[in-house]
Amino acid sequence: MPARPTMVDVARHAGVSQTTVSFVLNGRTDVPVAPETRRRVLEAAALLGYRPNRAAQDLKRGSSSVLGIVSNGIASHPFAGRMILGIQKAARAAGYVCMVVDMPDDEEGRDEAVRSLLDRGVAGLIYASPATVPVRQTETGVRVRTVFSGCWPENGEPGEAVILPNDVEGGRLAARAALDRGHRRIAFLGGTYQEQATVDRERGLDLACAEVGMAPEDVWRAYGDYSIDSGYRLARTAMAEDEFTALICGNDRMALGAVLALHELHYDVPGRVSVVGYDDQEELAEEMRPAFTTVALPHYEMGLLAGERLTSPPGSPTVPERILVPCPLVVRASVVPVSAPS
Amino acid sequence: MPARPTMVDVARHAGVSQTTVSFVLNGRTDVPVAPETRRRVLEAAALLGYRPNRAAQDLKRGSSSVLGIVSNGIASHPFAGRMILGIQKAARAAGYVCMVVDMPDDEEGRDEAVRSLLDRGVAGLIYASPATVPVRQTETGVRVRTVFSGCWPENGEPGEAVILPNDVEGGRLAARAALDRGHRRIAFLGGTYQEQATVDRERGLDLACAEVGMAPEDVWRAYGDYSIDSGYRLARTAMAEDEFTALICGNDRMALGAVLALHELHYDVPGRVSVVGYDDQEELAEEMRPAFTTVALPHYEMGLLAGERLTSPPGSPTVPERILVPCPLVVRASVVPVSAPS
DNA sequence: TTGAAAGCGCTACCAG
DNA sequence: CTGGTAGCGCTTTCAA
Numbered sequence: 001m002p003a004r005p006t007m008v009d010v011a012r013h014a015g016v017s018q019t020t021v022s023f024v025l026n027g028r029t030d031v032p033v034a035p036e037t038r039r040r041v042l043e044a045a046a047l048l049g050y051r052p053n054r055a056a057q058d059l060k061r062g063s064s065s066v067l068g069i070v071s072n073g074i075a076s077h078p079f080a081g082r083m084i085l086g087i088q089k090a091a092r093a094a095g096y097v098c099m100v101v102d103m104p105d106d107e108e109g110r111d112e113a114v115r116s117l118l119d120r121g122v123a124g125l126i127y128a129s130p131a132t133v134p135v136r137q138t139e140t141g142v143r144v145r146t147v148f149s150g151c152w153p154e155n156g157e158p159g160e161a162v163i164l165p166n167d168v169e170g171g172r173l174a175a176r177a178a179l180d181r182g183h184r185r186i187a188f189l190g191g192t193y194q195e196q197a198t199v200d201r202e203r204g205l206d207l208a209c210a211e212v213g214m215a216p217e218d219v220w221r222a223y224g225d226y227s228i229d230s231g232y233r234l235a236r237t238a239m240a241e242d243e244f245t246a247l248i249c250g251n252d253r254m255a256l257g258a259v260l261a262l263h264e265l266h267y268d269v270p271g272r273v274s275v276v277g278y279d280d281q282e283e284l285a286e287e288m289r290p291a292f293t294t295v296a297l298p299h300y301e302m303g304l305l306a307g308e309r310l311t312s313p314p315g316s317p318t319v320p321e322r323i324l325v326p327c328p329l330v331v332r333a334s335v336v337p338v339s340a341p342s
Numbered sequence: 343m344p345a346r347p348t349m350v351d352v353a354r355h356a357g358v359s360q361t362t363v364s365f366v367l368n369g370r371t372d373v374p375v376a377p378e379t380r381r382r383v384l385e386a387a388a389l390l391g392y393r394p395n396r397a398a399q400d401l402k403r404g405s406s407s408v409l410g411i412v413s414n415g416i417a418s419h420p421f422a423g424r425m426i427l428g429i430q431k432a433a434r435a436a437g438y439v440c441m442v443v444d445m446p447d448d449e450e451g452r453d454e455a456v457r458s459l460l461d462r463g464v465a466g467l468i469y470a471s472p473a474t475v476p477v478r479q480t481e482t483g484v485r486v487r488t489v490f491s492g493c494w495p496e497n498g499e500p501g502e503a504v505i506l507p508n509d510v511e512g513g514r515l516a517a518r519a520a521l522d523r524g525h526r527r528i529a530f531l532g533g534t535y536q537e538q539a540t541v542d543r544e545r546g547l548d549l550a551c552a553e554v555g556m557a558p559e560d561v562w563r564a565y566g567d568y569s570i571d572s573g574y575r576l577a578r579t580a581m582a583e584d585e586f587t588a589l590i591c592g593n594d595r596m597a598l599g600a601v602l603a604l605h606e607l608h609y610d611v612p613g614r615v616s617v618v619g620y621d622d623q624e625e626l627a628e629e630m631r632p633a634f635t636t637v638a639l640p641h642y643e644m645g646l647l648a649g650e651r652l653t654s655p656p657g658s659p660t661v662p663e664r665i666l667v668p669c670p671l672v673v674r675a676s677v678v679p680v681s682a683p684s
Numbered sequence: 685t686t687g688a689a690a691g692c693g694c695t696a697c698c699a700g
Numbered sequence: 701c702t703g704g705t706a707g708c709g710c711t712t713t714c715a716a
Binding site for chain 1 (some may be wrong): 685687691693
Binding site for chain 2 (some may be wrong): 701703710
């Protein structure tokens with residue numbers, strides 16, 4: 001197995017100087033190269049299977065073709081992958097590649113992780129999080145292009161952009177999914193109390209109520225922690241409280257918990273009680289019985305946006321942008337028109 | 343925001359040559375340096391916040407401190423993250439960092455993705471997959487250390503190691519979870535027919551049967567596709583067939599589907615029917631009602647092993663190793679002793 | 685139209 | 701003990 005051929009090898013093979021090889025391979029139009037020479041170079045390169053050493057290119061150019069992703073919980077979250085996939089899509093299109101480090105829990109480890117990225121001279125940093133939370137930004141001491149996807153800096157500048165899901169709108173859509181089908185005895189099984197996502201989605205609920213002329217106070221509310229288990233407990237509590245016909249859940253996992261509880265209580269879903277989820281979680285929402293009517297978290301798009309931002313020329317936008325990505329409603333089977341009161 | 347200081351800057355500040363700075367900072371013991379000089383260098387480095395440029399180091403050394411991860415479905419799979427986390431853990435410990443590319447579906451895109459990693463001079467390649475499947479290895483033309491985690495090469499050499507979960511043993515454990523609690527009317531709701539994981543887990547089931555003196559043929563069997571939905575359908579079919587007291591499912595998602603079906607059929611879980619899952623899926627198995635008794639897929643450990651392999655000195659093992667990582671049984675609430683026959 | 689030469693930031697050899 | 705010097709593989713003046 002031979003070592004990788006270098007530009008010098010190609011030059012030697014083509015009988016030209018290394019400089020010329022560089023010109024040809026970089027397709028520089030400002031430097032005229034004789035067609036015959038160009039052909040020879042291309043041929044030699046192809047023959048040897050030459051591929052430029054990106055590390056060397058980057059070093060010389062003083063710029064880099066690597067994006068650094070600082071991930072907050074790449075593990076366990078099925079979403080994290082989708083966001084990284086979006087980033088990669090943009091990266092690949094621009095000839096970039098991604099380095100990923102997971103944010104360790106301790107502050108020191110996290111700073112070190114970010115620095116390890118900087119030490120490799122990444123072109124930019126993306127703080128990526130599947131949950132909408134504040135993150136501590138590492139003081140780098142050097143200017144590096146930064147964008148936040150799914151999170152925002154609790155300290156320091158917000159970089160070039162903060163990309164967040166439009167959870168208010170998503171919450172509104174989730175509520176409307178039930179409201180529009182005639183449901184008025186509604187319980188809101190929120191996620192973790194006072195977390196940004198929870199607050200936003202609940203605000204959307206209030207908006208939706210106002211839109212259909214229902215008093216927001218008439219919605220029963222309780223909070224869990226986005227786990228299946230908390231959905232289960234909250235649903236039991238709710239149904240003991242009143243004969244709700246629709247449960248609006250903090251996320252799909254809580255919706256799943258709610259379904260489990262409803263089954264135990266012998267309520268048919270969606271026949272007797274409709275359930276709306278949130279997240280459109282991969283391998284869950286669509287596969288459920290009944291399949292969840294839910295709101296999709298646009299992680300892929302968020303990642304795409306973040307990646308595009310950092311791979312596009314430094315450009316003009318000096319004022320950090322705050323981008324709210326739409327969360328579309330996905331209508332499936334878990335919400336049906338309210339049945340006539342028995 | 344100043345540019346990153348280089349070694350020359352440190353040297354100037356300390357009033358020594360750049361060479362000396364290199365010696366000191368690399369802590370080379372073979373080259374004696376006067377304590378006073380060393381102190382001055384260290385001081386200057388600290389003052390300037392100097393950090394070596396890894397890209398330059400790697401270029402010079404001709405070796406690299408980056409691991410390339412070729413991920414098969416980093417998206418959607420909650421596991422992928424755990425495996426990458428394991429790889430990262432090993433990587434960090436050795437001063438490495440990871441570049442991740444997701445394997446595109448088309449062959450061409452995939453080869454290009456792998457090459458883009460090689461172009462950056464990664465120290466090694468890890469083909470990582472959350473599902474036990476064969477992958478097409480890219481012909482690189484150059485020798486690069488490779489290990490497979492959760493997959494194996496369907497073409498070419500198996501690299502240094504192929505790391506797989508011990509699904510036979512896992513399947514055995516899953517079956518024993520039911521068998522040991524007296525269950526004998528058992529249905530096996532397998533995953534995708536003839537997929538490696540399915541085959542192995544079923545083999546484990548046969549082993550377990552033999553151990554407790556039950557005829558393997560006495561276990562009812564059917565296959566789905568590892569989705570919630572298929573678990574649901576298979577469970578309905580099974581229960582229409584016979585009065586099973588335990589359902590051994592292909593994975594936790596199928597187990598979830600089975601629970602849903604059982605609820606609909608008004609069978610109490612686990613009171614009337616026990617359910618055993620597989621995967622110990624994050625945010626699912628533990629949060630379920632009842633929490634799943636399941637078998638843990640050791641993705642983190644597999645990643646760790648893969649990472650350690652590639653960050654350890656080239657070493658001796660020339661013969662590719664086949665490593666089977668144990669899948670421990672996690673006992674929770676979804677399996678209980680069989681109730682006295684009514 | 686082509687090539688010699690100077691580095692990017694770093695390591696490592698060898699002379700002093 | 702310390703520092704000059706030669707590169708790693710590449711881009712980019714500047715001359716020929």
